[in-house]
Amino acid sequence: MTVPSDSFEFASRVFHLYEMEKVLPKKVFQNLKSVREGQERFDTANADAIAQGIKEWALKQGATHFTHWFQPLRGAIAEKHDSFLEWADGSFCKSIENFRGRDLLKGEPDASSFPTGGLRITHQARGYTTWDPTADPFIWEGGDGLTLCLPALFFSWTGVSLDHKIPLLRSEEKIANAGMRLLKLCQVPATRVFSTLGLEQEYFAIDRELYLARPDLLLSGRTLYGARPPKGQELEDHYFGPLKPRISAFMREFEEKALLLGIPLKTRHNEVAPAQHEVAPIFAPTSKAVDHNLLLMELIGQTALDHDLAVLFHEKPFASINGSGKHSNWSLATETGLNLLDPRLEGEGRCLLFFTLLAAIVHAVHDHAGLLRATIASLGNDHRLGGSEAP
Numbered sequence: 001m002t003v004p005s006d007s008f009e010f011a012s013r014v015f016h017l018y019e020m021e022k023v024l025p026k027k028v029f030q031n032l033k034s035v036r037e038g039q040e041r042f043d044t045a046n047a048d049a050i051a052q053g054i055k056e057w058a059l060k061q062g063a064t065h066f067t068h069w070f071q072p073l074r075g076a077i078a079e080k081h082d083s084f085l086e087w088a089d090g091s092f093c094k095s096i097e098n099f100r101g102r103d104l105l106k107g108e109p110d111a112s113s114f115p116t117g118g119l120r121i122t123h124q125a126r127g128y129t130t131w132d133p134t135a136d137p138f139i140w141e142g143g144d145g146l147t148l149c150l151p152a153l154f155f156s157w158t159g160v161s162l163d164h165k166i167p168l169l170r171s172e173e174k175i176a177n178a179g180m181r182l183l184k185l186c187q188v189p190a191t192r193v194f195s196t197l198g199l200e201q202e203y204f205a206i207d208r209e210l211y212l213a214r215p216d217l218l219l220s221g222r223t224l225y226g227a228r229p230p231k232g233q234e235l236e237d238h239y240f241g242p243l244k245p246r247i248s249a250f251m252r253e254f255e256e257k258a259l260l261l262g263i264p265l266k267t268r269h270n271e272v273a274p275a276q277h278e279v280a281p282i283f284a285p286t287s288k289a290v291d292h293n294l295l296l297m298e299l300i301g302q303t304a305l306d307h308d309l310a311v312l313f314h315e316k317p318f319a320s321i322n323g324s325g326k327h328s329n330w331s332l333a334t335e336t337g338l339n340l341l342d343p344r345l346e347g348e349g350r351c352l353l354f355f356t357l358l359a360a361i362v363h364a365v366h367d368h369a370g371l372l373r374a375t376i377a378s379l380g381n382d383h384r385l386g387g388s389e390a391p
Contacts, residue, residue: 029178191334204276258295266281
């Protein structure tokens with residue numbers, strides 16, 4: 001593989017394929033690469049070699065702990081930090097830094113303390129996490145420490161999914177299989193079909209002192225009482241308006257942090273409501289895009305503290321002005337970079353492919369409308385969409 005000529009800092013805290021190729025045995029690397037391309041299953045016999053490569057890279061980065069970084073059914077990331085330390089020998093006088101394949105493949109949180117949807121009774125509440133081999137480990141800086149984060153899957157002792165990521169990966173597999181069948185029918189050359197996602201993240205950034213003075217904001221993320229502001233968004237002068245120096249400096253700082261984590265941010269601007277802003281990345285494969293969005297929200301909130309700001313991600317923090325959305329721009333693509341939902345597709349079979357895909361998606365949305373509505377019918381979204389908002 002040839003390393004791209006991007007900024008040397010981009011993804012410098014990510015153990016991505018280019019880093020893997022440097023430290024992993026060729027056979028191990030090829031298996032991992034094929035897993036990500038959907039061509040092979042992950043060979044667990046390679047776990048020790050991968051763990052050793054990850055450990056050496058993480059220690060050079062300055063990491064002292066590792067964690068399985070997973071997405072339980074509660075709307076926020078979960079993590080438990082363990083150090084690399086263990087006893088060096090039976091004298092119990094010296095310690096060494098170690099990280100084995102079993103540490104990579106298995107964590108054991110108490111699943112009874114996470115939402116389960118009533119899948120099992122409490123005394124059977126055993127849960128496991130395992131590294132997702134399609135996702136890149138990364139280094140997270142928190143406080144004065146660095147932690148190796150291993151994006152992971154979370155499931156019950158009976159194998160039932162307890163997170164948001166396993167259903168996503170299963171749906172990706174279904175899309176890949178159906179997409180390849182359609183491409184063959186339309187005689188469009190490709191080896192892989194996957195979905196892509198561009199998540200536009202809106203948020204409010206307000207003065208932290210004012211935020212701390214409002215118990216409702218502190219406890220619920222939104223205001224529950226108060227008078228209308230003397231000036232709202234009536235003049236439409238905030239949307240795409242010039243960024244104030246304080247906000248610009250804040251944005252620049254979290255963008256630099258995102259760069260280190262391989263998050264390719266593309267756009268920043270003022271949104272419609274006063275103190276409302278938006279950041280948008282370059283499209284990426286859906287699973288990676290979701291991981292990036294969760295990391296980005298954490299980075300934005302963390303960086304806000306350094307600028308005496310508080311960030312609100314609630315869909316409707318203030319009455320009488322616009323709320324914030326997370327616009328999910330979804331598409332399908334091939335490994336060659338072909339956007340299958342681009343109406344400008346040219347070439348034999350490609351025009352037919354676009355209309356066939358479009359018809360299939362509209363049909364699926366119609367057939368599964370109730371399920372789709374359920375995925376977005378949160379309390380916050382009901383507040384937002386019920387307040388004269390665009391969907």
